Amino acid sequence: MSAATATVTADARIPLRGHLRHTGALVRRNLLWIRQDPESMFDAILFPVIFTLLFVYVFGGSIGQSLGGGQEAYVQYVVPGLMAMMGMNMAQGVGTGFNTDFNSGVMDRFRSLPIGRGSVLFAKIAVEVLRMLFATVILMIVGVLVGFDITNWAGLLASVGLSAVFGSALMWVFLTLGVIMKSAQSVQAMGFLVLMPLQFGSSIFAPTQSMPGWLQAFTDYNPLSALADSARGLMVGGPVAHDLWLTLGWSAAITAVMAPVAIHKFRTKN
Amino acid sequence: MAPDTVIGMTRIDNNPNGGSIAVSVRGLVKHYGETKALDGVDLDVREGTVMGVLGPNGAGKTTLVRILSTLLVPDAGQATVAGYDVVRQPRQLRRVIGLTGQYASVDEKLPGWENLYMIGRLLDLPRKDARARADELLERFSLTDAAKRPASTYSGGMRRRLDLAASMIGHPAVLFLDEPTTGLDPRTRNEVWDEVKRMVGEGVTVLLTTQYMEEAEQLASELTVVDRGQVIANGAIEELKAKVGGRALRVRPADPMQLRPLAAALDELGITGLATTTVDAARGDVLVPILSDEQLTAVVNAVTARGITLSSITTELPSLDEVFLSLTGHRASAPQDATPADTREEVAV
Numbered sequence: 157m158s159a160a161t162a163t164v165t166a167d168a169r170i171p172l173r174g175h176l177r178h179t180g181a182l183v184r185r186n187l188l189w190i191r192q193d194p195e196s197m198f199d200a201i202l203f204p205v206i207f208t209l210l211f212v213y214v215f216g217g218s219i220g221q222s223l224g225g226g227q228e229a230y231v232q233y234v235v236p237g238l239m240a241m242m243g244m245n246m247a248q249g250v251g252t253g254f255n256t257d258f259n260s261g262v263m264d265r266f267r268s269l270p271i272g273r274g275s276v277l278f279a280k281i282a283v284e285v286l287r288m289l290f291a292t293v294i295l296m297i298v299g300v301l302v303g304f305d306i307t308n309w310a311g312l313l314a315s316v317g318l319s320a321v322f323g324s325a326l327m328w329v330f331l332t333l334g335v336i337m338k339s340a341q342s343v344q345a346m347g348f349l350v351l352m353p354l355q356f357g358s359s360i361f362a363p364t365q366s367m368p369g370w371l372q373a374f375t376d377y378n379p380l381s382a383l384a385d386s387a388r389g390l391m392v393g394g395p396v397a398h399d400l401w402l403t404l405g406w407s408a409a410i411t412a413v414m415a416p417v418a419i420h421k422f423r424t425k426n
Numbered sequence: 427m428a429p430d431t432v433i434g435m436t437r438i439d440n441n442p443n444g445g446s447i448a449v450s451v452r453g454l455v456k457h458y459g460e461t462k463a464l465d466g467v468d469l470d471v472r473e474g475t476v477m478g479v480l481g482p483n484g485a486g487k488t489t490l491v492r493i494l495s496t497l498l499v500p501d502a503g504q505a506t507v508a509g510y511d512v513v514r515q516p517r518q519l520r521r522v523i524g525l526t527g528q529y530a531s532v533d534e535k536l537p538g539w540e541n542l543y544m545i546g547r548l549l550d551l552p553r554k555d556a557r558a559r560a561d562e563l564l565e566r567f568s569l570t571d572a573a574k575r576p577a578s579t580y581s582g583g584m585r586r587r588l589d590l591a592a593s594m595i596g597h598p599a600v601l602f603l604d605e606p607t608t609g610l611d612p613r614t615r616n617e618v619w620d621e622v623k624r625m626v627g628e629g630v631t632v633l634l635t636t637q638y639m640e641e642a643e644q645l646a647s648e649l650t651v652v653d654r655g656q657v658i659a660n661g662a663i664e665e666l667k668a669k670v671g672g673r674a675l676r677v678r679p680a681d682p683m684q685l686r687p688l689a690a691a692l693d694e695l696g697i698t699g700l701a702t703t704t705v706d707a708a709r710g711d712v713l714v715p716i717l718s719d720e721q722l723t724a725v726v727n728a729v730t731a732r733g734i735t736l737s738s739i740t741t742e743l744p745s746l747d748e749v750f751l752s753l754t755g756h757r758a759s760a761p762q763d764a765t766p767a768d769t770r771e772e773v774a775v
Binding site: 167168169170174177178180181182184185188189192193260261262263264265266267268269270271424 | 496
């Protein structure tokens with residue numbers, strides 16, 4: 157390079173306060189979207205209602221029998237599982253939404269502003285976690301209405317937190333897909349293809365004991381099983397420690413790998 | 427064709443506080459596979475001036491703007507904006523630029539005011555200042571009445587004005603306008619031009635890309651003509667027109683009845699420039715293409731010999747369309763009388 161460039165000073169760094177300010181401004185943007193378009197909250201309301209009713213009343217009786225009870229037994233089993241699922245579903249949605257957002261002109265403006273480019277992604281995750289908490293409240297209301305017995309409030313809060321942690325880890329995966337894939341539809345299709353086997357090949361909806369050996373091997377290592385089982389343990393009782401650590405481990409690992417990838421892809425995409 | 431009219435090979439100025447070159451580009455290259463979007467581009471924009479980058483679709487104009495606004499990293503070459511290197515100092519650079527893209531880069535779901543407030547906060551303005559700046563710019567761009575409506579309900583011109591307002595929040599030293607009026611109807615286009623002229627009046631340096639000769643002529647003082655990723659000509663607009671050679675004289679007789687005799691006298695001179703002598707009856711004058719000062723003198727002599735009294739003689743430079751045609755061998759865009767909105771057809775590259 158020429159002599160002129162040698163005198164160029166290092167680039168400015170953005171202080172932490174700046175990052176918080178930028179993320180705050182972008183969180184406000186995403187919250188205003190919801191106010192502008194309240195229908196975007198439909199999924200957060202309908203998803204827990206439909207899934208709870210569907211699983212409790214369609215499968216509840218027969219799966220409940222295998223649990224040694226009936227529908228009531230299954231309610232206690234599936235509501236913590238659905239809570240675990242909540243984070244995932246929101247995570248899938250964030251990829252689709254972000255893809256549309258990413259392809260709009262405003263992203264060029266964001267990327268030409270002196271902000272940390274991670275701020276755009278952090279804001280997205282913050283708002284999605286808020287949506288997830290909202291969906292969880294709906295889930296608990298419907299759960300109680302169909303007979304779920306909240307015995308341990310501290311455990312309930314802990315499992316909400318755990319789902320949020322795991323959900324936001326997964327959001328990095330879907331944000332990455334949202335950035336690199338060409339259309340919102342393909343992000344959605346991809347999310348569906350990945351999440352479907354993970355959701356059903358886990359202990360979220362049914363105990364795994366009756367599954368064939370190869371599938372059990374899969375479900376045992378499926379982080380969603382660990383998340384569902386720790387939520388169950390925290391909310392209704394039972395062993396927790398192993399699954400809890402496993403879930404936290406998975407969350408940390410996914411975030412450690414995927415957050416830098418997502419930010420890098422966001423930063424360098426043309 | 428060699429870029430032999432590059433004006434002043436000014437050194438790269440690394441002092442952000444001084445110097446007269448606001449944008450400096452040297453040997454900039456960006457390839458997409460086989461496609462050479464930019465193939466060694468050099469240009470300088472002096473502080474406080476408007477540089478028009480003119481070229482057809484696919485000439486590399488947008489790639490240039492995206493590199494200069496740090497959205498793209500070049501494959502080779504060097505560029506500085508306000509003294510900051512586009513690759514090494516992107517954050518500092520972003521603080522001094524404004525960008526308005528080909529499509530409106532505003533958040534359509536947010537109201538106009540919220541768009542501006544958000545950008546203010548992202549530029550680290552305190553809440554109070556960000557609010558005041560949003561109010562001020564909405565007022566200035568005549569959007570106060572629409573402040574609370576989502577940008578998606580705005581007309582094309584309002585959206586573009588909001589976009590310009592958003593670009594101005596941080597008081598940028600350099601403004602990049604990437605085809606700011608593409609897709610707008612003529613009336614709206616004039617609105618945008620007026621806004622740009624106002625900004626320039628306030629001392630902002632502008633780099634403007636356009637496919638429209640008329641736009642470059644309206645806004646830019648200097649012009650860089652690009653084609654297929656290369657600069658094919660560079661200089662003051664008047665200079666470029668002169669380079670193509672040929673001017674035209676508009677000769678107006680004092681008595682309109684003398685129009686035909688005047689045309690006949692000029693025809694007899696047998697001067698052939700870029701076009702032939704034409705009578706413009708509506709304007710009441712005759713247009714004579716000339717190539718040299720001697721020919722100008724010959725025209726005057728011929729008129730005097732016939733005893734025709736003239737009310738005016740004016741020199742006209744050729745249109746930029748003709749300039750482009752003679753520089754590249756192909757037309758830059760569809761005919762000028764078409765409105766920008768319906769000249770979206772692409773020139774084969």
